[in-house]
Amino acid sequence: MRKYSYFPGCSMESTAKPYRLATEYVMGKLGIGLVEIEDWNCCGATSGHTLSEALGLALPARSLALAEKRNPELDILTGCASCYARLRLAMYKARTDERAKYIIEKTIDMPYAAAREVYNFLDVFSLPDVREGIAERVVRKLTGLKAACYYGCLNVRPAEVTGAPDRENPTSMDEIVALTGAEPVDWAFKAECCGAAHQNDAASASRALPHRILRDAQSNGAEAIVTACPMCNLNLEMRQDGYVNRTGMDRIPVFSLSELLAVAMGASAKRIALEAHYVPSAAVLARALRRKDA
């Protein structure tokens, strides 16, 4: 059985309720064990590294060091792109940059060997055996659901830190989504920045970012956007009023990959609190579930 040290991230604990529930459901179905890192703390995104290099590295490194101390045999898993980026950067820096490693260990006052890898959900779902497991456990096909897979910037960039093979047109999520019978659409904003980082302190300036992503998804025929990050998810759905006013387009449901998989694996909408989304997705999902294979 696969098992990971799990870093939920702050959003999972609050706004990303459906994401959390769906993740628990899916991981349970797949038999993937998540051992929550005891006493984990905020990864610092994004003010941490805006404030200081040391804080930017030490905040994520503390949780990683705790995880490695408690479960030295487990790799670390997180479902949030921001957390992933910060955790993975701390791991990468500790491995490649002696100065950074020194700063990290001095600041967290613990040894941090960076011996274990940091993964995101896409990495794990793409493992051959997990993929096979997903395919086996899909009990309800989301036939023909036109889904735009949105990876976000930090799941794929910077290349040297994430090791993602294709940063312009990633395909790992599309392949997973296709397992549910849904149809991933070909679109151009899979890894463009949604600007979640500045939705507080540069609100008006960064509104355009989610809007153009929504627009490209819809103009390529997407009925829904599938995300791999609670921050992206919130940002993409919370800003839709402005989007509708500005472009005259319809709203589009946005939900996480975990939720999509949970639905396909048989979870009820209630079970994963789908109603907690700003943009209702029930109709779109129901339509897909009714559709017969062409």
Added chain:
Amino acid sequence: MNDNLAKMREAAKRALESGDVGYVIGWGATKFPDKTSPLFMRKPEDAERLVWNEYAIPGIAKYLLDDLYPDKPIGVFVRGCDSRAINRMMKDNRIKRENLRLLGIPCDGKDDERCTICRNRNPLVYDELLWDEAPTPEPKDRYFRANAVEAMSADGRYAYWSEVFDQCIRCYACRNICPACNCKECYVDMTATGFQGKQHSRSDNLIFGVTRAFHVGDRCIECGECERVCPMGLPIMGQTQKILKDINELVGDYESGVDAESENYLGVFDLDDKDEFM
């Protein structure tokens, strides 16, 4: 044993009587009961002097180099090691198959350390086999000397080889007996090239040791004759074993003298050879 000796005497006698061979090389008794020496049988009755016992240890193939252009083929008794020596010298264009009449005698192993690493008791090339082949027992560690030296520290290795070669008297017996040392004239005897200092010093002795090993290296047939003949009893197989060990590590199973066709390791290359240089 007696049975086999009778077969050998019979074969030698037959060969000499027929006049097909000029002479036959085998083993004869010496004044020491536990030693044999090469025996050159020229008349049928010489066959009676032939000896085949646990002391028939010396390699006899190298003597073929003393008669490169015989009028008649030379008869030789060949064990596994002798046959590899013959393959070696044939591969090096030193002797010709048509000049040889090879009497194959599967060996039962002798009471000698060298025989414990033997991989071929049965002759690999022969004209007739005097008795049935028997399987070769699982050989002992092929690189027993090299492994022991490798385990030492760098300083220890240098000290070890210094001690070994400080005793070397540069008699070149190791070269004279070695079937792979079959050059017409050896580099140590040629002052003109300047490859080898003549002094009896640690440095020149060590250089001789390394050079001998490197010249033999990929062509060594692992017969161990070099150590047998060394009057100082020096463990010089440690050098050649190291080279063979490395070759086997680099390209997989490699053995010299098993036939007269396979290329020498240093005579060919592979595009994908391991590259340890940057």
Added chain:
Amino acid sequence: MSVKETNDPKIIAFCCNWCTYTGADLAGLNRSHYPENVHIVRVPCSGRVNPQFILRAFRNGCDGVMVCGCHPGDCHYSTGNYFTRRRFTLMKRLLEYNGIDPGRFHARWISGSEAGKFRDTAEEVTAMVRKLGPNTRYREYARREMSADE
């Protein structure tokens, strides 16, 4: 042995005419500085280098030896360096086995355009050999040198 030794190593580099020698010339053209300790012997091909040369160099007082040629596949004579590779892979291991520090013998592929690599290699090898100090192994101390201090 009381021989006066300064820690200014002598390093000999056997360089093939077509790649490394050219690369070293280019290092000159670029004014890339490297230690004076490295002395190049020009040979047509790294395949020309006889292991005997290396032993001779150690014997007579070199503290470090380099054999440099074209990268595999780029040999001016098409295959020379493939044999170099086989020969000196064995030789390097054999020297180490005989107690010569691996830092004293280096084989490198340096192309005609890799002036920087030549400089770096020269620097690196010199630093390494300097750290190891004067070579005493395989060294034939001439009577003259010995008597000077006696």
Added chain:
Amino acid sequence: MENERLNQLMERAGVRQYDCYQCGKCSGGCPMAHVMDLKPRGVMRCAQIGSLRRILESNTIWLCTGCHTCAERCPHDVDIPAVIEEMRYEAAAEGLTRRDSKVLNEVFLANIRMFGKNHEMLLAGLYNMLTLKPLQDMASLPHMYKNKLLKLLPKEPKNLTEIEALVKRAEKWRGLK
């Protein structure tokens, strides 16, 4: 003097400014460039001509989202985000932090010190109060409340003293003051 400082910062960022040949592919793809007063290419240009001041006073360093699109596409592999990060620490040290960012960062830090975690509602609420933008994003509050998306306080933090010590120790390095 100024130049030395600039070179030092670039070295820390691990970027050689003259690698950049000003093709503009960075700015062309930057999602925030439309509001930046100095585009990413401009940052590199200023670094090349020694105009450190211009970079430190730009809003660019505060508006960068860190999405790494510029570095990803740069033909010469110039890590502009690393430059921006260094410049941000430098600007902060000079007290040049953009007001809104400063408030957000302070609220964030307070949050971390209080809970070890980021409490989203508290963060947004405090931020809005301090920047006199009480209504920003508040339209979503009822929805969040209804769906129990916001807890009043995060899970009880276990080791707050440790976090506090961590933040204190981090102050020894660059950035925090």
Added chain:
Amino acid sequence: MSKIGVFVCHCGTNIANTVDVERAVASARELPGVAFASEYKYMCSEPGQQMIKDAIEEYGLDRVVIASCSPRMHETTFRKMLKDTKVNPYMLEIANIREQCSWVHTDKAKATEKAIRLIRMSVAKAARDEPLFASSIPIEKRALVIGGGIAGIQAALDIADAGHEVALLEREPSIGGKMAMLDKTFPTLDCSACISTPKMVDAGAHPNIKLLTSCEVVKTEGYIGNFQVTIRRNARYVNHDICTGCGLCETKCPVKTDSEFNHGLSKRPAIYKLFPQAVPSKPVIDKNSCLKLTKGKCGVCEKVCPLGCIDYADEDREFTETFGAIVFATGYELIDWTALYGEYGGGRYPDMLTGLQFERLVNASGPTEGHIVRPSDGKEPKTVAIVKCVGSRDPKKGKSYCSRACCMYAAKHAHQILDKLPGTRVFIFYIDVRTPGKGYEEFYDQTRKDGAIYVRGRISKIYKDGDKLVCNGEDTLLGKQVKVMADMVVLETAMTPSSGIEELATMFGVARDVNDWIQEAHPKLRPVETQVGGVFLAGTCQGPRDIPDTVAHASAAAAKVVSLLNKSEMETSPMISVVRREHCCGCGACEKICPYTAITLEEIDDRVGAKRVKRPIASVNSGLCQGCGACTAACRTGAIDLLGFRNAQILEEVDALCL
């Protein structure tokens, strides 16, 4: 005792600034065998050479050591000089105290010491120099030109016109190359076909030129003057000896497959001529798409052919021919941008074309008969974006070099669009505009005046929005982001070496540069030669260049070939291997290692006692031996040795350093 003269060069201040020349001379005087030592400002100059000659005369020198720049620079100069003296030209050693001493060291005292050591090494080697005499080898008066593009055609025509036989080899079924695909050529805008097809026809009809189309080189042996090249003629399935090229078969063939000549913009039958003006003007069958050859049914072409030319049983055939000289004219390919540029859609959008695709589109004989329309819907574009440097000047994703011709053909493409579709908006995204050529700047100037909008900035992302292609970039001159909604995008992609160049270069032992272009012997002074004697370069196989430069390069290569083939024999280097018979035992280790098969085992007569015997020894063919010396390192006894680099000489150098 030898009488060595040592001459130390100042090289102006190049050496003298770092090396104390006087001290070097003084120490050289003390060396054994040195009869004379002196210095001069420039040894290579006329007076410098005269000084050496005078010293040879005056002191009766028998060998010379010159301490100066690299022997790669002036060894030939000084050898030539020695021809007029009593000293054999090979009794010369050069101590490299410039490139490998004065230029790389700064400490004068240490550099001087090193120079002294280097001179000592050269003197020691020189003492063992022996007189060597060059011999000569015959030259096969035929040339092989590999590649039938404009470079190959030009080189072949020039060599043929000079009276030598040429084989012009092309792997495609027709010669013509990339130039045959082009529409107009910059800056004169004359039609490419109009100027290249006559040359193709000339090459096809020239009595001295033999066309080897559908052919590839598979093996080569030999050396300058005498290359044995094995060539494979790929099966054509059409007997070209009888075929008249009537074209009936092409019209009847039921297969439609992507036309490589039109870069997938149109279809062609399985039996086809590469293009209408192909030379030879006869079709071949593409075995990968032909129904008869893949599935065993159809056979229509065989039925309709009035002359019975179709031969489905045709097979690849190999043959070996001898040539005195080889010309590489293998040309270029465009980089596969689709694999590299995800930000440009990675090839997902049909209305994004490469420069060569656009050439076919705009070509009157192309798939649209020259109408500029979008491949996706056949509509005329209203806005076109031309993006330069795709894959060029991009060390991260593409190639670090500038592809040199794109600036001009981008301007040409803009001109053609504006000319054919007046009113179209054409944006050209560039980083720099490079127009170094006769009439080039004027052409660029005119294109701008015609209305092409040049935007300085590399496009960051291209994506589809509705039926528009959105190009995001920065106008770096304004410092503002720009977004062009284009109907069609033309990517001017980087030139890269032709596929297969690696194998070919390895076969001939020719070096490639870091970008895989063929390495010329010298970037300035020997631009059409390679390090391998008798192998020359024409056109873009050496690096990106445009048509005028390619033609000039090809003619230059032809001139080199002609001057080689005009000789009936050639002097060879005497620095080759020799065998000391008495020591050679004929083991054959050297024979295996020789890359030129220059060593064979030869039976010699010998005597053992009173007996006369035959024994094998190694024997060196002086015509084949290139002097690499690999054999010497394989020889345990040192029986085989390399003249000019004898074992003893190298050991002397080692000893001299160790002194």
